[in-house]
Amino acid sequence: MLLLLFAIIGNGILAFLLWKSKKTIVVFTNPTTGQQRALDLAKKCCPNPSCPFYRKRGKGNIHYKKTYGKHYDRGLLECTGCKSCFSETKGTAYANVKKRLDVFFSVLRHLAYNDGIRDIGRKVGIHRDTVMRYVRRAGTHCTKLSVLYTGLRCVEIQLDELWSFVKKKKKNLKSMTEYLRGFGDRWTWLAMDAVSKFIIAHVNGKRVEELCRKLMELVKQRVADGKKLITSDELKVYATLILEMWGSSWHPKKQESEEGRSSRTRCPMKRYSTALSIRRARMEG
Ligand SMILES: [Zn+2]
Numbered sequence: 001m002l003l004l005l006f007a008i009i010g011n012g013i014l015a016f017l018l019w020k021s022k023k024t025i026v027v028f029t030n031p032t033t034g035q036q037r038a039l040d041l042a043k044k045c046c047p048n049p050s051c052p053f054y055r056k057r058g059k060g061n062i063h064y065k066k067t068y069g070k071h072y073d074r075g076l077l078e079c080t081g082c083k084s085c086f087s088e089t090k091g092t093a094y095a096n097v098k099k100r101l102d103v104f105f106s107v108l109r110h111l112a113y114n115d116g117i118r119d120i121g122r123k124v125g126i127h128r129d130t131v132m133r134y135v136r137r138a139g140t141h142c143t144k145l146s147v148l149y150t151g152l153r154c155v156e157i158q159l160d161e162l163w164s165f166v167k168k169k170k171k172n173l174k175s176m177t178e179y180l181r182g183f184g185d186r187w188t189w190l191a192m193d194a195v196s197k198f199i200i201a202h203v204n205g206k207r208v209e210e211l212c213r214k215l216m217e218l219v220k221q222r223v224a225d226g227k228k229l230i231t232s233d234e235l236k237v238y239a240t241l242i243l244e245m246w247g248s249s250w251h252p253k254k255q256e257s258e259e260g261r262s263s264r265t266r267c268p269m270k271r272y273s274t275a276l277s278i279r280r281a282r283m284e285g
Contacts, residue, residue, distance in 0.1 A: 026064040030072050039064065039075055039088060047090050051082035071100045093141035097134075099126065107134045149200065149222040156194035157219065159232040161187045161207060189215040194231070212237045216245045229279045242280055247272035 024042035029035070041062045046053045053061045065076045065085060075088040089095045094104045103124055110120040117135070121128040167183040178184070187207045191200040201218035205211045212235075232238040252268040 024058075024060075026075070028064065028067050028075060030067065032072055037073075041077070044077060044088065046079040046081060046084070047086055048079065048082050048084045051079060051084070053079060053081040070098065073101050093138050097137075099130070104134055107131055108138055111135060111138075146201075151224040152193070152198075152200060152222050153224050153226070154193045154195075154200065154228060156229045156231065157200065157223065158190075158192045158194050159215070159230065159238060160190050160192070161233075161235070162190065163187055187211070191215055191219045209237045209241070212241055216241050220245050225277070227277045227279075229281065231281045231283055233283055239280070239282075242278065243272040243274060246275045246278045248275065 024040055026039045026041060027036055028039065030037070041064065042058045044062045045055050045057045046061060048054060053059050061079050061081045063078045063080060065078045068074060068076045068087075076085055077088055078085045087095065089097075089101075094101055097104050103126060106124050107120055107126075110123060115123070117131050118128050121131045124131070164186050165184060166186050168178075170185040173179055173184050185206070186204060189203045189205075189211055191202070192198065193200055200222055201215055203211050203215045203218070230242055232242075249270050249272050251270055
């Protein structure tokens with residue numbers, strides 16, 4: 001009898017939760033193509049800073065108003081707290097995109113598969129300049145999102161550099177002006193989580209120690225403390241900088257002479273000792 005009562009109460013709670021979640025999901029139809037799309041209002045929040053529901057999700061203040069846009073593929077939402085209307089795309093990388101939203105998404109999908117800019121333009125049916133604009137939009141948005149990368153739990157971090165060039169290769173540069181304008185060889189320094197393939201940090205520029213240091217600093221800021229394995233290629237700068245970032249510095253003692261007085265040699269250089277939580281492996285070939 002008691003079990004039956006618990007089962008009824010359990011089912012009731014489940015049904016209530018389902019009903020509540022269904023209420024927040026709106027399905028709207030594109031009048032030109034007839035395509036249907038679901039939108040979860042519980043994931044949306046009011047972008048108006050003077051509203052009492054500003055940035056608060058799941059409060060039931062967001063209502064779906066209508067489908068709008070040249071292609072009728074985005075929803076207009078209304079906040080009951082401040083009576084303001086805003087687009088469902090507000091604050092995203094694809095806010096105010098003139099073309100259909102699925103065009104924007106397919107550009108990014110092709111980009112993730114390493115397709116070239118012209119190639120993507122041909123496949124999706126848009127000009128290559130538009131592809132570049134979308135790439136820039138997505139890149140800027142990702143940079144803004146990187147402030148959220150803190151306390152990442154990574155067991156293995158892979159460090160690497162990717163070679164590329166801007167406009168022309170280094171050997172084809174004709175003047176110093178071209179070099180100063182940023183043309184020539186470019187390296188993208190990467191730190192990647194080996195398990196999830198998530199890019200923890202990246203820095204773009206020349207293949208110099210300064211950029212490697214910048215990458216390491218970003219990794220240190222974003223990755224949580226704890227045991228980890230760091231793998232890299234044979235570039236010497238990795239070994240010294242990993243020690244410097246994660247190791248601890250110490251001053252070796254001055255050597256005492258036989259008479260008990262300190263020798264006249266200079267003070268030994270500061271050294272780094274390996275942190276016990278860090279293991280490093282060098283990948284060859
Ligand atoms: Zn509001």
